[in-house]
Amino acid sequence: MNRIDVKKLGLAFGLTGALLYLGCILLMVTVGHDGSVAFFNSILHGLDVSSIVRMNVPLWEAGVGIIETFILSWLVGACIAALYNVLTKEK
Secondary structure (H helix, E strand, O other): OOOOOHHHHHHHHHHHHHHHHHHHHHHHHHHHHHHHHHHHHHHOOOOOOOOOOOOOOOHHHHHHHHHHHHHHHHHHHHHHHHHHHHHOOOO
């Protein structure tokens, strides 16, 4: 059975999470509050996010958010790879 490199899959997940975070920033900057609410309402099956979407996010807070998203995504990817390797170990 093939093994998955834990660090590489973690990095792939981390970069994907960061890319999605940047995409969210780009979406919010380009379409504004109403467009963001419409987009996220449709993704969340009609859940009304109008009261929680905040458009005046400071740059430092967005920076911390992208770092946190990268770390959490890296941990998810590394955990998936490690569990896969343990569960598919040949005896």
